[in-house]
Amino acid sequence: MRVLPILVSTLWLAACGAPPAPSTVSPGAAATAATTASDDPRSASADADAPLPEFPAIPLIVVPEILGVTPAQRALEASMAAVLDPMQGVSVAPARCGSDGVLVNDAGITSVDAAGNLIRNGDEGLFQINADGSGTARFEGGLVTIEADGSGTINGTIGEGEDALVQVEADGAGTYNGPAGLIVLDGKGGGTWNGDSGLIQINGDGSGTWNGPQGLVTVNADGSGSWNGEASLVVNHGDGTGMVGTPGREVAMAPLPKVPPAGRFPPLRRFAPPGAPCGYLITLNDRVLFDFDRSEIRADAADVLDTLARALGGTRARAVEIGGHTDAKGTDAYNQALSERRAAAVLAALRARGLDVEAEAIGYGETRPVAPNAVLGQDNPGGRQLNRRVEILVRT
Template identity: 35%
Template sequence: MVTLRRSRVTSCVCIAVLALAASCLTGCGGSSGGSGQDQSAGATAEKTSVLSDGEAGESSASSSQVRTDLSGLPAVPGFAPGEIPPIPMFQFPDTSVVSGAQSKFSIETFKALSGVPGVSVAAAKCNGTQVVSGTTVLYGDGSGHTSQSGREVVNYGNGAGNYSDGTVTITNYGNGAAHYENTATQESIDIYESGAASYKNVTTGREVNVYESGAANLTDPAMGLEINIYDSGAGNYTRGDVQIVNDGDGSGRYEGPGLTIVNHGDGTGQINDVAVHMEKIPPLARLQKIPPIPAVKPIESCGTVITLEDGVLFDFGKSEVRADARSTISTLAGVFTSLSVPSATVTGHTDSVSDEAFNQTLSEQRAAAVVEALQAVGVKAALSAEGKGESQPVAPNENADGSDNPSGRQLNRRVEIFVPAF
C-alpha cells in the first residue's frame, strides 16, 4: 500500500473514438456546432441555482474557524478529503480500428461492464506486441478498390473512400468529415468538417455531442447519466444520486449519499457542515475539435483493451483494491472465465503529479493489485503486471496555457487490461 504525495488538487477528445471516456469520458455534436452559446447560457442558469447556502465566493465561517487539516473528514471514493471530482472528459470509439477474432470477447465485455462508470472497453491497436495508448487515425495507400473475405475497401486517392466488412461501415468524405457505423455494437459516429461530432449507441441509448465552440454534452438514460461542458469553463455532471457542478470561476459543489462538498471559490468551503480550506477548482477546458480523418483503410485490431480509471479501484494515492470495487472485478472475471481467455496483460498508468520514480512504483503496485484481485476470484488466464508510470498519457496533464487539467489527469490515472486476440 502506498500513500501518494500530490502538490495540487487531483482530478479527449481523442480520436481514439470511445474508450468510453470511460476512460474514455469517454462527446459528439450536431452538424454545425453552433449550439455552444446555448450551452453557455445553460451554465449561467445552473450556476445561479447551485449553491443554496450562499453565493460562490462567500464564506460562512471566519478564518479562525476554517480547518486546514482535512484528515479524518469524509471523502469521495478515490479522492482526497475536500476534493471535488472533475467533470469527466469525453472519448470516442476509434474508427481506425476494426475488431477481428476477439470481437466476441470485446462485445461480451462491453455488455457486462457498460453500466460501470469509469470503465471502458475498446478494440486494441498495437505497435508490434505493445498496445498503443492514444490516437491512431486512418491511413491511405492511394486510390483503388480491394475486396477479400467479405471486406471491401474503396479508396478514391483524395482521402475519400469507403470501408465495409458486413459489420463495420466507414464512409470518409475526404474533407475531414466521416461516418462510422458498427451493427454489432449498435454504435454510430458522425464527424463533421467543422470539428463537431456526434455519437449514438442504440442499445444503451447513450448520445454524445461535441460542438465547434468546445461545448459538449452526454446523456445515457440507462445509466441515469448526464454531463454538460460549457464553453465558459463551467459544467455539470449527474449520475443517479451524485451531482457535480463546476461554476467555472473556482467554485463548485459535489452532492452524494451522506456527503456534500461546497467550494466557495475564495479559498474556503465546507465538507458537510465543517468549514475547511479549499483550493479553487480549475475551470473546465473546452474540448478540442475532432481531428479530421485523412484516409480510409482501417487498422486491424490486435485484441481488446479494458480501461479502468483509478478512482473505480483505488482510494486516493493507494494501491490496494477497495472492497467496493470487488463487484467490478468479479464481473470482469466472469467474462474471462466464460470465454476461456488464455492470457492478459495488466498495465498501470499515472498522471504527471509527483516525481517519475514514485509514479513508476505506484503504477506497478496498482497493476499487481489488479492481477491479484482477478486471480482471487478464479481467473485462470495467464496474467502479467507492468507499470508505465506517467510515460503514456492519453490526455494532456496541462492545458495549452500551462494551467492544470484535472479532467485530463483523471484519464491518465488508469489501469489497462489488454487481452490479445484469440
C-alpha cells in the first residue's frame, strides 16, 4: 500500500512559509540560489507531483466458520456407538445408512417414535432431535438449540478448544462472540466487527468506518471520506478533489468506492442422526441360533426362524442383507470364515421357509464390533457377546 512520506508535510510547510527578508547577497549568488531552488526535488512543484496516498480499504466483515451442531453431532454419534445394548436375543430397531448405503450401527438410540423424533439420554449428554432437524443438545461442549428454519443458539464449543456464544436468526442476522471477536450483523448488509483488526462498522448503504492499525478510515455513501493515519490527514470531498496534509494542499482525487455490504450468518446446520433412514435392523444374538464356535443352526432355533420368515414375508422389503459378525477372539481369517458360514446358514434357512425377496449373505468377521472386545487391555466378555451376532438389514 502506498503512503505519502512524512517528508512531504514538512516540505509543504516550508514552501508555504514567509518569503525571505532582503539581504546583501550579490545578484550572482542570488541567481545561483534561485537555480538551486528550482532544481531542488523538494520544491513546491515537485511536491504537487507527489503520488497521492492510497486510502486503505475497509475490510469486509468475515463471519468465522461456525461448526454449529457438529460437536453435538460428534457426541451423539459417540454415544450411539459406545453404549452396549442390554437386550439379549432378538431386537428390532430403525436402520440408518450412510451415503454409500452402508449400515450405520445405532443400537444405542434410546427411542425413535413413529414420527422420527429421537431422544437419547446418556453419559455423553441429552439429545432431543425432531424429525425436521430441530432440537436441542446438552453435552459436555455446551448447549445447542436449532430450529427447523436454521435459526438457533450455540453456547459452548464451536471448534477444537474454542468456545463462543452464537445467536443466529433465520434472515441471517445475529451475533457472534468468540475467538474472532464480537460480530453483530443485521441481515440487511449492515454490521460491526470488534476484533484484532480494530473496530469495523459497515452501514449497508456503501458507507462505513474502520478504526484499526492503519488509523481511522471513514467512507461516506456519496464517495467522500477521510483517513487520519500514516499519511497525516487525507480528506476526499467526493467530487474529484481532496486535501492532503495539515495544513492541507488541494489535489485531484477520485471519489471513494462504496463499501460492500456486510454478509449474513449462514443458517445453522440442522441436527440429524448419522445416516439416512433405510429400513429396519433385526439383530439376533449368536446363542439364539448357534452353539459356541459352530455354524450349524440349532434345532431349537426353528421357531425363531419361522417367525422371522413370516415377518419378512409381510414387509415391503426391496432387499435383505444378512450379515454375520464375530468377536475378536481367534485369528482374523478364522473369524471371517465363521461369519460367512453363519450368514449363509441363516439365508438358507429363511429361503427354505419361503423368503423370496432379493437377499445376500455377507460375512464381516470381527471388523464391525458394536461393543469393545477389551476394556483397558482386559477381556470384556459382555462386549464380545454383543459382537457375536447375526444382523438382518431389511432395506425398505
